[in-house]
Amino acid sequence: MTKEISIIGVPMDLGQTRRGVDMGPSAIRYARLSERLEKLGYTVYDEGDIRVGLRERATADTETNLKNLSAVAEGNDKLSQKINEITSLGRFPLVLGGDHSIAIGTLAGVAKRSENLGVIWYDAHGDLNTAETSPSGNIHGMPLAVSLGMGHPVLTNIGGYTPKIKPENIVIIGARSLDEGERELIKEKGIKVYTMHEIDRMGMTAVMEETITYLKERTDGVHLSLDLDGLDPEDAPGVGTPVVGGISYRESHxxxxxxxxxxxxxSAEFVEINPILDEHNKTARVAVALISSLLGDTLL
Known part of the structure; x- marks a missing residue:
């Protein structure tokens, strides 16, 4: 892994309807992310935040019922361009959200420089909805489907190409809340999923060993997309869509x-931290601890 990291904040809260998640990047920075990474020997470049348009309320596209479609697309297009700049410099892109709709732009940027990108989707949800299957019209429940080339063309064509990833290169870890349309798509596309049932039954060690072996055999790089609601709300309370019975803090480490x-x-992104719903910035501190472990921090 390169020893140069670029941090990009994306204060996006337009992919869903609960305000506050736009403050996630600030909360993670406040939890001393850069200092932790510098202690690990990395050169850290904080690129600041992608400028995201403000909305007082969610507005649905009249034709598709997708909320804040144009604004979400615009923010993700800017993110995709910024990631292109960073990867061209050989740096590791670390994206801080914001809601999970920002993964559309992250994947559009990182997949451009990969022939066969793998994706680990660490999340309570599948995020595989489309306008036709989504109960809410919230785009933060659609980024994985969009990256597979399924969804509104304004979203699927961000970065100038589609699809960004292949279904056989995806591993979802921690799923415990899937809509009916997502279940059908997972079966149709043969997407590899470790639900909480598998994690409980097999243990996290076996789940990760299988995931790593599976992706090593077929990809030339892996993007980690970690939604903090993948963790149990006891460990990560500051999220907009908590689902009980999640992955523990220690299992995540x-x-x-x-x-x-x-x-x-x-490449990696950590998303869906809502400081308004948090307890003394606990969830942001958890995110920083997990990022540090991902990037090589050990006890000894």
Whole structure:
């Protein structure tokens, strides 16, 4: 892994309807992210925040019922361009959200320089909805589908190409809340999923060993997209869509440590931290701890 990291904040809260997640990047920075990474020997470049348009309320596109479609697309297009700049310099892009709709722009940027990008989607949700299957019209529930080339063309064509990833190169870890349309798509596309049932039954060590082996065999780099609601709300309370019965803090550290040892992650994003719903910035501090483990921090 390169020893140069670029941090990009994306204060996007337009992919859903609950305000506050736009303050996630500031909360993570306040939890001393840069200092932690510099102590690990990295040269850290904080690129600031992508400028995202402000909205007083969610507005649905009259034809598709997608909320804030043009604003979400605009923010993701800017993010995609910024990631292109960073990867051209050989730096590791570390994106801070913001809601999970920002993964559309992240993947559009990082997949451009990969022939066969792998994706680990660490999340309570599948984020595989489209306008036709989404119960809400919230785009933060659609970024994985969009990156597969499914959805509104304004979103699927961000970065100037589609699709960004292949279904056989995806591993979802921690799923415990899937809509019916997402279940059908997972089966249709053969997407590899470790639900909480598998994690409980197999243990996180086996889940990560299988994930790493699976992705090493078929990809030339792996993007980690970690939604803090993948963790149990007891450990990460400051998220907009908490789902009880999630991955523990310690299991998540183990997962990050194993990814660090495998040295397969080439980009990452940490999303959906809502400081308004948090307890003394606990969730942001958890995010910083997990980022540190991913990037090589160890006890000894």
């Amino acid at each position: 183990l997962a990050m440590e194993m990814l660090s040892e495998a040295n397969i992650v080439t």
